[in-house]
Structure formats: structure tokens, C-alpha cells
Amino acid sequence: MTDTPPVRTTRPRQVRPATEGWSQKKDAEGRPLLQFASPKRGKPPVHLADMTPAERVAKVTELGLPGFRAKQIAAHYFSRYTSDPAAMTDLPAAGREELVGGLLPPLLTEVRRLQTDGGDTIKFLWKLHDGALVESVLMRYPGRITLCVSSQAGCGMNCPFCATGQAGLTRNMSAAEIVDQIVRANAVIAAGELGGKKSTDHSLERVSNIVFMGMGEPLANYARVMQAVRVMVAKQPEGLGMSARGITVSTVGLVPAITKLANEDIPVTFALSLHAPDDTLRDELIPVNSRWKVDEALDAARGYFERTGRRVSIEYALIKDMNDHGWRADLLAEKLNARGRGWVHVNPIPLNPTPGSIWTASDRDVQNEFVRRLNAAGIPTTLRDTRGKEIDGACGQLVATADDERAAAGA
DSSP states (O other): OOOOOOOOOOOOOOOOOOOSSSOOOBOTTSOBOOOOSOOOOOOOOOOGGGSOHHHHHHHHHHTTSOTTHHHHHHHHHHHSOOOOGGGOTTSOSTTHHHHHHHHSOOOOEEEEEEEEGGGTEEEEEEEOTTSOEEEEEEEEETTEEEEEOOSEEEOSSOOTTOSGGGGOEEEEOOHHHHHHHHHHHHHHHHTTOSOOOOTTOOOOSSOOEEEEOSSSOGGGGHHHHHHHHHHHHSOTTTSOOOOGGGEEEEESOOHHHHHHHHTSOOOOEEEEEOOOSSHHHHHHHSGGGGTSOHHHHHHHHHHHHHHHOOOEEEEEEEBTTTTOOHHHHHHHHHHHHTTOSSSEEEEEEEOOOOTTOOOOBOOHHHHHHHHHHHHHTTOOBOOOOOOOGGGTOSTTOOOOOHHHHHHHHTO
């Protein structure tokens, strides 16, 4: 008779979050510094998209012209994607440039654009009026065109795995600077500069979907983001005429602002960037978790569903040996199911490494097992397609580099 050898169990490898090639800003107690308030800088010029329709009429009247001219200018901007006075021949020639310049001052200067995916993905680098740099990413998919927009120059949430937050928050963007990213993208599409669509694709040739997943934490710039959203959903010619359901507003978990968003009565898609179901890891991975814990963020997300009836997305960047363990998938499923069924969808995203980073995406079999466990627990889960990695245009990769700064200096 032989003894059965003992079964050896190995603990899963646990990598702790740490920055690479840069140092997190810390407070006096040594905790990662969070920047909620925008640093004081010169404000961008007030633009048509910053105003309500009534304010636009008042502005035109103040310039000595009939109020209906405001709607004409709005039609050119929101429907024909132009700010060029020469194209607005329905306006009187006398004083036209002054009128248009007063309502449509230049906001974004294109510094460069990079294309990949056979021309179906374009990353834009924009310079703002004060020299701040932001990026947006335009992507064609079958049946839709998505634009990933920035809402802040830089970001104050200080997450160690995200390139955008490395330099901290430069400033909030205005509502019009957010909207102008869409108008400029629509002009590019109208000019045929985005990869061609298939003959079976009968979607409109303009941006149909917006994701607030570019630079910045959208809910830390709440008022301007919501003004931009109102302009997006306003019917043409007063706005872009987009569907609120095609607009995704994401957050790392600013709980009071999530509750406020739920009460806006604008049924945008809401996404919570969770990235860890346990506070021990999330405190390190997402510094704002020191303010509002995992359960508080999930309760607020569930509250959004209850208030709007809109299913919530949970974003989860899968990072090798850090947050991709099977037990974390099980814990996530347990926490989501404890708050009911049918209210949530999980989007795991293979991490997009930043230049020079040793952080990397989970192995494919680990990704598949993470997804399998969630689906088996009854949580609808889809591994998300990542676009633009070759041009550093994927989630978490948007950052103004030294090369960008040099290019902007000559723009």
C-alpha cells in the first residue's frame, strides 16, 4: 500500500499596482493626490455650443441683428460642420465675419492625426486656445461610427495604470470644446477621410456614438459635460440631433455625481470603471476608492438603473496577475447579483499598455476564464474589442507626449 501524495495548492500570483517611469503625486499623508478642481487658467472664448438657444438669440441681438440669425448659424455648425463665414451665404455679407466670429470662435487646432485599422480608426491631437493638448479617437464599426472624446486636458484621478493621469489635471474643457471634437470629426467623415464603409452598411455618415473615455474624468467636469450632452441630443439645427442612448458617460466612481446624473432625465448609457471588486486592491488601483468604496459605487450604479431603466456597463481592464484572478470574477459576480438581475453588463478590456510599461494584458486563457465565470453566474459579459493600440489611441493610452508638445509648438 502506498501513501497518496498530498495535493499542493499554489497561491495565485498577486502583483501590486505601481507606477513606472513616473511618480504619483502624493498628499501630506502619502496617499495619491486627487484633483477635483480645475487649475485656474485663461477661459476659452464663449462659443455657440456653450449657450442655450435663448442665449444665442440674445447674443445675436446684442450684435445688432435679428434673432433668427442664431438658428441659421447653428444650422451651419451643427448640420454642415462649418465655422467658415464664406460658406454661410444666407447671412448678409456686411458684418458676416464679425457675427460668425462672435458666435463660432476657433477652439481646436488640429496638430496631427494618425490612422490605423485600414483607415477605420483616426486619432486626433488637438491644441486648445491656451496651448493645452487633448486627443480624441474616431472609429468606424459596422453600422455605427464612434468618437471617443476628451472632457479634460489631463486627468486628476491619478490612476497608476493610465497614461492620461501621469501629468495630472491641466484644466477642464468647456462644453463647446467637447462638442467641437464631434463637429470636427463629422467634417472629416463628410470629406471622405475615414475608411470607407461596406455596401451593406446603411448607417448615416456622421458620428452616431459618443464615449466619454478620452482624456479626463467626465463627472469631475460635470456642468460642462452635461451642457455638451444637451447640445448633442438637441434636435437640429439647435444641436447635433444625436440619441442619448448612443452616448456613454463613464466614471471611476464619483458617487454623488452618479446620483446627480441619474436625476438629469437624459437616458445616456452609464459606465462605471471598476477594475477591481475588492477595496484592498481598488484602493491602490483607483485612488478615488479612498473616498467612495466599491459597494458605494455599485449602489450608485444600481440607483442609476432604477432611476433610468438603462442597463449599466461595468468596465474592467484585465491586468496580468493583478486583477484577473478567478476569485475576483466570482466576487464581482456575487456583488452584482446581490443587487438584482438584468441591470448590468460587464465589459472586460485587455489592458492597453502605455509606452515603456511592464504592465500588460492578461493571457488569453485567463481572459476567457474570467469571462466564463461571470457568464456562468448569470452576468452578461462581453470581452471588448480594443481599437487604435498601434497609434496609442486605445483606452488608457491617451497622453500628450514630448513629441506631441514639439508638434504643437509649430501648429
